[in-house]
Amino acid sequence: MGSGGWSPSDWQDHSATVKTQTVQQTFKSSSLDPYLDPKNIKGGVRESRDSDDHPKSFPIILDFDVTGSMGMLAHEIASNALGKVMEEIYNRKPVPDPQIMFMANGDVKCDRYPLQVSQFESSNVLVAQLEKIYLEGGGGGNGGESYDLPWYFAAKHTVTDSMEKRDVKGFLFTIGDECPGHGLTAEDIAEFIGDFVEVNYRTQDLLRMAEQQYEVFHIILDLEDHACDSSAIASWKELLGERALVLDNLDKLGEVIVSTIQVMCGEDKDTVLNSWDGTTNLTVAKALGGLSVASGGKDNLVRF
Numbered sequence: 001m002g003s004g005g006w007s008p009s010d011w012q013d014h015s016a017t018v019k020t021q022t023v024q025q026t027f028k029s030s031s032l033d034p035y036l037d038p039k040n041i042k043g044g045v046r047e048s049r050d051s052d053d054h055p056k057s058f059p060i061i062l063d064f065d066v067t068g069s070m071g072m073l074a075h076e077i078a079s080n081a082l083g084k085v086m087e088e089i090y091n092r093k094p095v096p097d098p099q100i101m102f103m104a105n106g107d108v109k110c111d112r113y114p115l116q117v118s119q120f121e122s123s124n125v126l127v128a129q130l131e132k133i134y135l136e137g138g139g140g141g142n143g144g145e146s147y148d149l150p151w152y153f154a155a156k157h158t159v160t161d162s163m164e165k166r167d168v169k170g171f172l173f174t175i176g177d178e179c180p181g182h183g184l185t186a187e188d189i190a191e192f193i194g195d196f197v198e199v200n201y202r203t204q205d206l207l208r209m210a211e212q213q214y215e216v217f218h219i220i221l222d223l224e225d226h227a228c229d230s231s232a233i234a235s236w237k238e239l240l241g242e243r244a245l246v247l248d249n250l251d252k253l254g255e256v257i258v259s260t261i262q263v264m265c266g267e268d269k270d271t272v273l274n275s276w277d278g279t280t281n282l283t284v285a286k287a288l289g290g291l292s293v294a295s296g297g298k299d300n301l302v303r304f
Contacts, residue, residue, distance in 0.1 A: 004123030005053060006090065011083040014127055018079040023071040026078055029134040036104075036116040036132055038153060039194040046101055048120040048160040048170070054097035058170060059120055059160045060085075061214065062257070063103035063150040065176030067111070067139025073175060073221065074104075076250050078130055084254025086126075092275075094262040100126055101158070103150045104133045105174070108181075108188045111138040115149045115192055120160075144179035144235075147218065148206040152184060153193060155209035163213050171261055172214035175253070177221040177228045179235045181206075207239065215264055217243045219257075219287070223250055245287040252283040259284045263291055 018026050034040050048059035062085075064073050082100075089098045099120040106114035113136055118129040139145055154172055162168045183202045189195050201209075210216050218236050222228035228246075236244035247256055255276060262272045269292070273285050 004125065006086050006122060007124050008083075008087060010124045011086070011127070014124075015079055015083055018075070023075045023135065027071070027074055027131060027133060027135050029132060032113040032116065032134050033132040036118060036134075037113075038115055038117050038157065038192065041117065041157070045157050045159045046117060046119055048099045048101070048158070048162060050161045050165070054099065054122055056096040056166070057099050057120075057122075057161050058095040058097055058168075059099055059101065059158070059162055059214075060170060060261075061101050061103060061150070061154055061158075061172040063105055063147070063172070063174040065106075065145055065147070065174075065178065066104045066116075066133065066135045066137070067106050067145055067176075067178070068137060069226070070176065071135045071137065072226075073250070074133065074135055076253055078127070080251065081254035081257070082126060082130065085257050088254065088258040089261070092258065092262060094258070094265040094267065098122065102126075102130050102133065103153065105146050105150055105176075106136050107139045107142070107144075108146045108149060108184065108192060109142055111136050114146050115153060117153060139178070142182070144181050145176060146181040146184075147174040147176060148181035148184060148201075148203045149188075149192065150174060151206040151210035151216065152189065152201065154214055155206070155212060156195065157193070158213065160213065170214050171264070172210060172216045173219055173257060173260075174217075175219040175221065177226065177232065179232045180218075180239050203239070216240070217245060217260060219253070220244060220246045221250065222246050222248055224248070242290045242292075245289070245291075247283070247287050249279065249283045252280055255280050255284055256287045259288060260291065263288060264293055266293060
């Protein structure tokens with residue numbers, strides 16, 4: 001639950017190995033790992049808590065699409081982006097003590113396991129938890145994936161000292177190439193999370209719920225060799241505005257995440273962009289677009 005420290009050298013050794021592996025060699029699970037099953041979580045919540053090692057814990061949720069051909073996204077996170085996020089947060093210090101939780105989403109209408117959930121961690125335990133994730137590779141042709149299922153879980157089943165003690169929201173990034181979800185029925189929630197509710201939720205409702213505790217973003221993958229349908233970009237822009245971030249180079253995923261956190265925590269955007277060289281600067285600038293704290297309407301961001 002967030003104890004221990006991040007070892008850059010251990011990450012570098014791990015990353016070097018993963019970069020030589022296929023997606024299947026890195027992600028070996030052939031079914032849902034019981035530890036990642038939302039219905040098996042002890043006490044019903046994932047927690048980001050302060051400790052002697054991390055006195056000002058800060059929660060960051062990274063959810064990624066595991067439908068269809070999105071295995072390459074999981075592999076990028078396991079080989080590059082996770083290390084970049086941890087390294088640059090510690091170097092740049094936009095937030096004090098990062099604790100990351102992974103979620104993996106599919107489609108509630110098509111998949112057996114449309115949500116998998118790790119614990120908040122600060123150490124290299126993150127790597128082992130990430131690689132437990134089952135790449136179901138499902139999804140369907142129904143015009144969207146269930147990116148709103150992680151929003152429900154974050155709203156109802158995470159507890160953070162950042163919010164409870166300091167009234168500071170964490171960050172929640174969903175990542176994928178499809179349109180937003182279509183909402184959740186009471187039956188969906190009961191089947192995949194184990195909660196018994198009496199109402200159905202629209203996607204907009206689930207977003208508002210998650211926004212009570214998290215700054216919510218979606219990173220839309222629109223890559224040269226994996227183009228995103230223009231309708232997906234339009235629908236995310238309509239839902240999230242400038243918090244829908246279009247990424248055209250998967251290798252720069254970590255830099256986009258860190259830069260977003262920096263800007264939202266009050267750092268000058270031009271300064272952040274100019275801290276990156278060459279193609280990284282171009283990719284991050286395109287993704288962040290017109291992002292600003294003021295336009296997000298948030299009043300509880302603090303400067304650490």
